[in-house]
Amino acid sequence: MADSPPLAELTRALPDVRSSSDPADRVAYARDLWPRHHLAVRAGNVAEHRPAGVVWPTSTEEVARVVRWAHDTGTPVVPFGAGSGVCAGVLPNERMIVLDLKRMTRWRELDERARTLDVEAGHMGLPLEEDLNRRGLTLGHFPSSILCSTVGGWVAARSAGQCSGKYGKIEDMVLALECVTGTGQIVTLRHRTSGPNLIPLVVGSEGTLAVVTSAKLRLHPKPEARAFAAFSFPTTEHGWEAMRALFQAGLRPAVARLYDPFDAMLARRGAVKKDGADSGGTPGLGAAALRSLLRRPGAINELLEGSFGSAVFGGSLLVLIFEGDGSASGDPDADLARARRILEPMKARWEGEGPAQKWLLHRYSVSYRQAPVFAAGLFSDTMEVAAPWSKLSALYDGVRRALGAHVFVMAHMSHAYPDGCCIYFSFAGTAGPPEPGREGWDARCEATYDRAWRAALAAAVEAGGTLAHHHGAGRSKAPRLSTELGDAGIGAVKALMRAFDPKGILNPGNLMPDAPSPYVDDAHPKAVTV
């Protein structure tokens, strides 16, 4: 097949840079893992948003040459890590080139004394951590998607790992970033404590300010010892008060996960794999039953939420893992003993080490259950919001109610800080009644999906929370960004885009509240009608 025009020009200009306009490649790079895409795929629109082609640079110089060419020719470029983003940060069109960083995986410099690693952006997560472990080191960054995400994607989307309680989020780990701006210039940004620090601007910029080509990251000794614990509480609120007490007392459990009663029931069962109605394949009887149950999510949510849910499922569950080097100053058993002293007067019931050990064993399994849910004719998604502790209750109730009117919802809290916490809602839903223009099953699922998201994002901002804690905004949440950042904040983001990328060639439309939104009808009104 002849190359599409932008790619043909690129291969003429840069024949030594590996590229492809093969239809299979263009399909593979047409989207990320935004769950709304899965509905389109299920409806038969496998890859509506195919790029002109894909390039695989192997060095920063090659990235710079590609971007310089794109700048000169006005060709939009979409940086691509592993495509595990869940917010439509990757949504190209036939004029755009996807720039995949995955052939850039070198370790530039390991400084064992300072404990830092400068690593190229295309390095996949799990092999990086495994290689570090072999040297007695850890990055301490364990997103559930560690098997299918890259260093550059973590930085670009402001990722959070399961051990954020001790090691922080990715933005807390970056000492320097090498990147290529929208003019094709290679710049190195460095963390600075008493002067300007440009790193936090590029972290989280989701491919709109610069292509990240390498990151210098803080490392830690691989933990020598761990202490495991689980406690149950009468309600979810009792549980998060306990988390607050721990973090405000200065304790830093690497893992602190609080499950609401229903999620806790699943966690207790170790329900991270196999069986159940969402076991995949064609929708069977279980799926049909689930579909009809999910048609009345409000009633189920109400039933499970209150004291009934707590009584039936045994309350909320807090899973804790402390890590340390085993020395007197890094003794996880001492930390756990201290945690127990704090929690005992807080209605905590000791549940043993089992749930925490079981969680560690299956730590990456739970996230990969989405496909079977979609195969069953349903949909599922997650929403991660955050707020100071004083607003957590309003955030929890507001978002839960907003989502709960449309979909079945459960929640856990897995990223706590001294001043606040992230709430991670998981939800599943089904098609609503037919409406004009939305007659088919998948279109009706989309309608429910959109309503649930619109209501939940509005509720999050209304409660004083943030729209996203670690998945980023992408194109899916961009239409609501101004409700959180205000017009002045959006103005500042646009100014940054012009400063880094004067021609606006880097991932255009991403993070832009007023960009056309190809999927989300009525994306732009600020007043949200559900």
Add this chain to the structure above:
Amino acid sequence: MSLEIDRASLLVRVPGAATLASIERALEGAELTLGIAASEVAVGDWLARGAPGAPSSFADPADHLVAGLTATLADGSATIEVRPSPRRAVGPDLIALFVGCHERFASIDHVWLRVHPRARGGEPRRVALPTEHLDLDPPVSSDEAALLDAIARELTR
């Protein structure tokens, strides 16, 4: 000084013109402290200089110093509000335009700072690794300076 304490979140909202010493005095009554040496410098100026004397963010990665702020652009054309949140992922972190930037882009009107209980029951606060081998204050490179110029230009365009 108008000071708003969010006790549950251990945050305090103060005007940028308030001095660290006056904030510390006001916090005393609430059994709270900023946990840094209190001087007569205004908190807005102190943050504009990068918060000298504050612990490095790498010392306790799950904590932070500034949870939110409002700042007015240098040309007075707009006021940006970053609402308090422990962390967020909604694009670039705009706080970086104000902390350490010597009021080049904007001046801080109000800020949400982390505070600490005065009495911790005698048990030390557990933090991450020492940071002495990290170079945390390199000079600004010419590339970074050029980007800072471009940001200044575009923010007031």
